Amino acid sequence: MTDKLETITGNRGLQLEQPLIFEQDAPGRLGVDLGEPQTSETHLGGVERKDAIGLPNLSEPQTVRHYTRISQKNYGIDSGFYPLGSCTMKHNPRLNEKMARLPGFASLHPMQPTSTTQGALELIDACAHWLKVTCNMPAVAMSPAAGAQGELCGMMAIKAAIEDRGEGEQRTRVLVPESAHGTNPATAAACGYSVDSIPANDRGRVDLDAFLSKLDDDVAGIMLTNPNTCGLFESDIIKIADAVHDAGAFFYCDGANLNAIMGRIRPGDLGIDCMHINLHKTFSTPHGGGGPGAGPVVLSEPLAPFAPLPFVVHGDDGFDLVEHKDGEGEKSFGRIKGFHGQMGMFIRALSFMMSHGSDGLRQASSDAVLNANYLLAELKDTLSPSFDGPCMHECLFDDSFLKDTGVTTLDFAKAMIDEGFHPMTMYFPLVVHGALLMEPTESESLETLDQYIHALKGLTAMAKSGNADHFLEAPRLTPRRRLDETAAARAPVLRWKKEE
Amino acid sequence: MSMKYSKEHEWVLIEGDSATVGITNYAQEQLGDVVFVEVPDAGKAVDKGDEVAVVESVKAASEIYAPISGEVSEGNATLEDAPATINSNAEGDGWIFKMSIGDASELDELMDAAAYADHVAGLE
Amino acid sequence: MRYLPLTDDDRAKMLSTIGAKKIEDLYSDVPAEALLDTPVDLPSHMGEIEVERAISAMAAKNLSTADAPSFLGAGAYRHHVPASVDALIQRGEFLTAYTPYQPEVSQGTLQYLFEFQTQVALLTGMEIANASMYDGATACAEAVMMAGRVVKRKKAILSGGLHPHYREATDCIAGYHGMTLDAAAPSPSGDEDLAAMIDGDTACVVVQNPDFFGNVRDLTPLADACHEAGALLIAVVTEVVSLGAITAPGDMGADIIAAEGQSIGNALNYGGPTVGLFAVRNKHLRQMPGRICGQTNDVDGKRGFVLTLSTREQHIRREKATSNICTNSGLCALAFTIHMTLLGEDGFKKLAAINHANAVTLKGKLENVDGVEVINDSFFNEFTLRLTKSAADVVEELAAMGILGGVPASRLYPGNGDVENLLIVAATELTTNSDMDALSMALSKILGGGQ
The missing domain is CATH 3.90.1150.10 (Aspartate Aminotransferase, domain 1)
Known part of the structure; x- marks a missing residue:
């Protein structure tokens, strides 16, 4: 078989082995030509660095080749279908990159006088406007750095509002469905709340009775993802919101799945009090291998006064920034990040939203939902769907179709890699056994979906025919095969060290 | 000397007024390859049900709760460098901590080997 | 719409496969009163030319540091970024990849994270570093919370030379978490006696070097005072280029480094996104927040990299996680790593x-x-x-x-x-x-x- 072919170099055609930069060091090489310092006079307070740092010296061509080669060991949305549920891996338009790199934005310093940054403040305001209208919410906090920080921001606003009405000591509990993203309970705990888990019903939604029985006057809020992590719309959401408000608590909505509903359903019409928006999911700012993200939080009227610093206001002479806890910022719960938020992401998101327009955003969410339902329809007799459709923008299966095959969800996913697809999300949400969560997004063509369906049907047939080895050995065709995570965790090697 | 078990899959070896605690073989199988164990320091006073130690695999972390009230007298320091001992010998060298028995009546709430075997059978 | 591949024919065919008449049928779980019949009140779609025109017009209203003599610093610095950095980070395989949870198809991301962690550890004089935080200010807040976990005390002392945004973010984030802060008055001359503020409740002292007003100092005596009291010294660095000229904070006894890495490889971007650097001593590894990449082998015995020690993190530990951080600053960390590689x-x-x-x-x-x-x-x-x-x-x-x-x-x-x-x-x-x-x-x- 071709995958057994041994080469002299270890390279395999376009798959090129690449050592660490530290292993390519040669003293005397330079990747940047700098001039000479214009004076040798120093004022370094007597702590001049005397020792070597240990950084390697490489030339520019070596550096360019190094990072080009290692990039080729990655799968990106540019490379192919990336149905990672809950992550919304959609196309990242390069126009957005171009806009973010305009020198008028990229070379703008955050502490310039606002008289010299009116265009930047206008852009933040415009991005905020699109988000508020899309969600039908009166305010938005723009500064959170990513989704998880948006959650933190939302829960801090809730805590500040509760403390403002003198119920800080009384309300100490936050309700979180068991299907929630791990960031939800982590965030509630980071705000000093105890977390109470709400079970799901057999339809994959919040068990309304169980929820109501846990709702009391010691509850600060509920953190609910909608559409939820099973890819289902919480059909009781308005009842839940009403009950939360009747109990004097607040409704935090995790907006990770906004991509299913933008332009068709406005979260503000569902009775939520705050929701973070992952600009790097719904509004296509690139995931970048793990960030940077941006997590603006839309806020209801009661929470708006507690929004974090800074925020943009319309002043007498144009736009202004409120940076301190006075005037309009008097009730703000404070600052959660340096400077003014992820400006570079606001530009990209605005570029994406303007390109789509209100009609295109509505079409995008519809196509995302259509694509997911198409996968569900085509795969429901092959794989084992966890819940009946229709689903929203992602569809969930459990591993019962693999029963007695000797193949696990993980093995199945690894075999997908050899077929040229990025695996779906595995083992999340936790509410079904061996979960396979697929989110196709609106970026995929029917042809791609059909190829994917064809591959999954073929793999399932192979698993059921008793060919478990094919899966246990997978992936075979990747730059690296399965990696020993146990060894990595038992004796961590977290940096390169010079051999003694 | 007698061996008792908790619903949380801990074993408790009772020797006089001292108890040795670890996780059962069933628990280590469920957890998979153990990569790290956080053992308690001697002198830590615990109430029954308090979190005392943590056993981690690559993808899961399992809290170990005090099966009874008392004071920790020793943590198994060898697990720091050899967490895999829990996989190879969960109910022997893979013990996690020793403690005093603060309230002997709490021992009555633990299961004997037969009851624990029934408990595990009920989970499968 | 140029970003949407489905044609009307495709949509009709797919609906028929699903057994639905119209797209609205797929939204049948939504309460009817919440379903919109028409698009929201925002402009319709635009071509590239129009979007470019509209956004460029906003950019043109700013006075950029590229077009004027600029002396702005205070936590964000304009440095030259070599052209190859920006070209390389825009490779689709880096730009459009998710967090490397599938290591077999993410060795590119994982290898640069391993290189990044090594560079950060070397620069700061520490044993290990994580795969980045959002920015320096949030790294500082996380460092204070981490010190609270390590020392099991609740109070942090903040230098008057700490960047005010770092102080405010720490006050807010760590404050909500239950830490109390004792912040010294602004100290433009750098002569403050932080050691005298340490007591038995002190988990850590946070000091910035060079400080907000630019002063450089030897942190060794303060580190000694912290350690004598059983507290940790957190050193903040907002201008990472300084580490090429002054002694690394790790070599002056700091226990945790929280730094801003924007200066290397990253544009100003009006303050974000940037990249937080976080480095610690090996003995505190398990209390470190954020993602960590580690070296291992694959089944064929070849060296490879994985995300590791994940049991500290929110997706496994949920409410008991060391932090709620998930997405961090991957691509900014890549820019940092490439620029640092070019510099050597x-x-x-x-x-x-x-x-x-x-x-x-x-x-x-x-x-x-x-x-x-x-x-x-x-x-x-x-x-x-x-x-x-x-x-x-x-x-x-x-x-x-x-x-x-x-x-x-x-x-x-x-x-x-x-x-x-x-x-x-x-x-x-x-x-x-x-x-x-x-x-x-x-x-x-x-x-x-x-x-």
Whole structure:
């Protein structure tokens, strides 16, 4: 078989082995030509660095080749279908990159006088406007750095509002469905709340009775993802919101799945009090291998006064920034990040939203939902769907179709890699056994979906025919095969060290 | 000397007024390859049900709760460098901590080997 | 719509496969009153040309540091980024990949994270580093919470030379988490006695070096005082280029480093996104927040990399996680790593030397201006001026003259009369002598005429 072919170099055609930069060091090489310092006079307070740092010296061509080669060991949305549920891996338009790199934005310093940054403040305001209208919410906090920080921001606003009405000591509990993203309970705990888990019903939604029985006057809020992590719309959401408000608590909505509903359903019409928006999911700012993200939080009227610093206001002479806890910022719960938020992401998101327009955003969410339902329809007799459709923008299966095959969800996913697809999300949400969560997004063509369906049907047939080895050995065709995570965790090697 | 078990899959070896605690073989199988164990320091006073130690695999972390009230007298320091001992010998060298028995009546709430075997059978 | 591949024919065919008549049928779980019949009230879609025109018009309203002599610093620095950095980070395989949870198809991301962690550890003089935080300010807050977990005490002492945004973010994030902060008054001269503030409740002392006003100091005595009291020393670095010229904080005894890495590889971007650096001692590894990449082998015995020690993190540990952080600053970390690779040992030290030399030259020019006093004895590439009038007013006058003259301390310490006339100015390798002459002439004009 071709995958057994041994080469002299270890390279395999376009798959090129690449050592660490530290292993390519040669003293005397330079990747940047700098001039000479214009004076040798120093004022370094007597702590001049005397020792070597240990950084390697490489030339520019070596550096360019190094990072080009290692990039080729990655799968990106540019490379192919990336149905990672809950992550919304959609196309990242390069126009957005171009806009973010305009020198008028990229070379703008955050502490310039606002008289010299009116265009930047206008852009933040415009991005905020699109988000508020899309969600039908009166305010938005723009500064959170990513989704998880948006959650933190939302829960801090809730805590500040509760403390403002003198119920800080009384309300100490936050309700979180068991299907929630791990960031939800982590965030509630980071705000000093105890977390109470709400079970799901057999339809994959919040068990309304169980929820109501846990709702009391010691509850600060509920953190609910909608559409939820099973890819289902919480059909009781308005009842839940009403009950939360009747109990004097607040409704935090995790907006990770906004991509299913933008332009068709406005979260503000569902009775939520705050929701973070992952600009790097719904509004296509690139995931970048793990960030940077941006997590603006839309806020209801009661929470708006507690929004974090800074925020943009319309002043007498144009736009202004409120940076301190006075005037309009008097009730703000404070600052959660340096400077003014992820400006570079606001530009990209605005570029994406303007390109789509209100009609295109509505079409995008519809196509995302259509694509997911198409996968569900085509795969429901092959794989084992966890819940009946229709689903929203992602569809969930459990591993019962693999029963007695000797193949696990993980093995199945690894075999997908050899077929040229990025695996779906595995083992999340936790509410079904061996979960396979697929989110196709609106970026995929029917042809791609059909190829994917064809591959999954073929793999399932192979698993059921008793060919478990094919899966246990997978992936075979990747730059690296399965990696020993146990060894990595038992004796961590977290940096390169010079051999003694 | 007698061996008792908790619903949380801990074993408790009772020797006089001292108890040795670890996780059962069933628990280590469920957890998979153990990569790290956080053992308690001697002198830590615990109430029954308090979190005392943590056993981690690559993808899961399992809290170990005090099966009874008392004071920790020793943590198994060898697990720091050899967490895999829990996989190879969960109910022997893979013990996690020793403690005093603060309230002997709490021992009555633990299961004997037969009851624990029934408990595990009920989970499968 | 150019981003949507489905045609109307495709949609009709798919609906029929699903067994639905219209797209609305797929939204049948949504309460009817919440379903919109028409798009929301925002403009319709636009072509590239129109979007480019609209956004470029906003960019054109700004006075960028690329178009004016700039002396702005205070936690964000304009440095030259080699062209290849930006070209490489825009490779689709880096740009459009998710967090490397599937290591077999993510070795590119994982390898650069391993290189990044090593670079950060080397630069800071620490044993290990994580795969990045959002920014320096949030890294500082996380460091304080981590110290709370390690030392099992609740109080943090913050230096008066700590960047006010770092203090505020720490106050907010760590404060909500239950930590209490004891923040020293702003200390432009750098002479504060933090050791005297340490007591038995102190989990950590946070000190920035070079500090917010530019002063450089030896942290060793403070580290010793912390350790004697069983507390940790957290060293904050907002200008990472300084580490090429001054002793690494790890070598001065710091236990946790929280730093801003924007200066290397990353544009100013009006303050975000940037990249937080976080480094610790090996013994505190399990309490470190954020993602960590580790080395291992694959089933064929070849070296490879994976995310590891994930049991600290929210997706496994949920409410018991060390932090709620999930997405961090991957691509900014890549830019940092590539730029640092291009610089190398020699280039990085030279870059630092040039920055310092330019600041020394700037100081020489400015201290000859009537009405300007340089208050620092020590500095790296940034120092503080005491002017004879309000620094905020002077900055506005300079801006009107087309010069971005620095950061008035009052913008970050509102209502504090002591800092009213303090102006913080920075010079980097991009600052030319003619920029410096323009600033000194303008200051001399503004200050000479006024008093």
